[in-house]
Amino acid sequence: MKKLLAAFLLGFIGYYLYTAFAGVPFGENKMEVGKDYLETTVPKTGAVNTVTSIVVNYRGFDTLGEVTVLFLAATGLGAILFGMKGKPEDKHREPSSILTTGAKALFPIIVLLGAYIFIHGHLTPGGGFQGGTIIATGVLILILGIKSFHANHALLSVMESLAGITFVVAGILGLAFGKNFLENILPLGTPGQVLSAGIIPIIYIAVGFKVGAELAGVLDTLMSTTRGEE
């Protein structure tokens, strides 16, 4: 009876959502703001990928806030789990030699792929967050595949701090040249080239390194809590 009532309620809500959204013309070029962005993005910012130019150029301050939120989450997790070890009876099985060899062979390829994604952020889909996540996945395969692997936390925090400083300095330089915070100060170049779109590649490289270092640190901290003393 209860399940029947829930199904009935879901059908009711679904029907009214359908009738509400059936008349909305999705995907048509009728919205004024979207049309304006699509027309003026390439001459104004020099980036071919409109999504990237909106995320980094028009709303760059928002991206800085997102990176800060991720940094706070990683720091809080490290503070809670600091020094926590697994129980000694948690025996760990070693990975097979095929997995170890595969992890060592695939790690450089995955890191190269992540670097490709965030360097070409203004040309192809993707950007700093996606590239950083792919680099963290590369660290994950090392953790899974190599016996008693531990990431170098000092190196990770230095990388993360340098990337964050680069982002903020790129914003302050806009103020120093008499413009707004995070406004473009570099020449735009030809749209479609790698070295174009002004400040976007620099910010995306910084975001990529920062996100990759943070997520790798999170994974290593979490993984060290399930491993017993060896």
Add this chain to the structure above:
Amino acid sequence: MNIMTIIGMLLTSLGALFLLLGAIGIVRMPDMYTRMQAGTKATTLGAMSFILGIGFMEPAWLIKTILIVVFIALSNPISSHALARAAHRSGIFPLSRENIDLYKKDNQEDKS
């Protein structure tokens, strides 16, 4: 329609056929290890052939599709191997009449 397009259509058709056969094998086989046989080898060959065929149909994409094929050939066997080993270690044994399971002996020596 030139020769590259025809080669591409043949390769994609072959790939789709192998993907379909692999999927049928997953449902029809009696045992987990034989299912894995169908579900990893046939689908790996199918996907490699399919994506190479797409590269032949659009010759400007050929380098990137060959890159995808190389990645599939590198990464897919590792996951199949890890899965088979994990299944054996979590206590699932093959259905066989003669009871030949050499990996079991290896595993017991490994444990001690």
Add this chain to the structure above:
Amino acid sequence: MILLQWTLTPELLYQAGTGILLFLLVVAAIFSVVQKDLLMAIVGTSLVSLILSVLFLLLHAPDVALTEAAIGVALTTAIFLIALRKTGRYEE
């Protein structure tokens, strides 16, 4: 008479394929919610993100599809699995 006009047009085939993918998505989500074995629930969420990425690409949103592929395939699965190791496999 209306039924006779339903020949196999490209739009109809496109919508049928999208409908099959959407149906699989909903079934996988329900599977991962009602499952008592929590490992299987994690596998179900992995399948959900797999199908969702293809649907985003069908809607011409390659940025979102790439994000879903990069995050949903490996990282969330690994983090859920670490949490599952610290708790228990079966739900009471």
Add this chain to the structure above:
Amino acid sequence: MDTFYYILGGILLLALVIAAFRFFQGPTAPDRIVALDAMSIILTAGLAMLALVFHRFIYIDVALIYAILGFMGIVSIARWMEKGI
């Protein structure tokens, strides 16, 4: 040419649905994971085909990411099952 694309897409969808049967039915955990592995490979091929159908070169990046990251989920689940994580 369009007819050829529709036939290919139909075969891929059929394979996906057949593999999904084993995923929802499979008696033990590794059966379902084998089905998930097969479905991820089929969907990688499907993503590459969508890039061909839409004639956009940049869409094939998504298939590239799937080809190299798709196995990581399977490896982590397998390492969990043999008490590796």
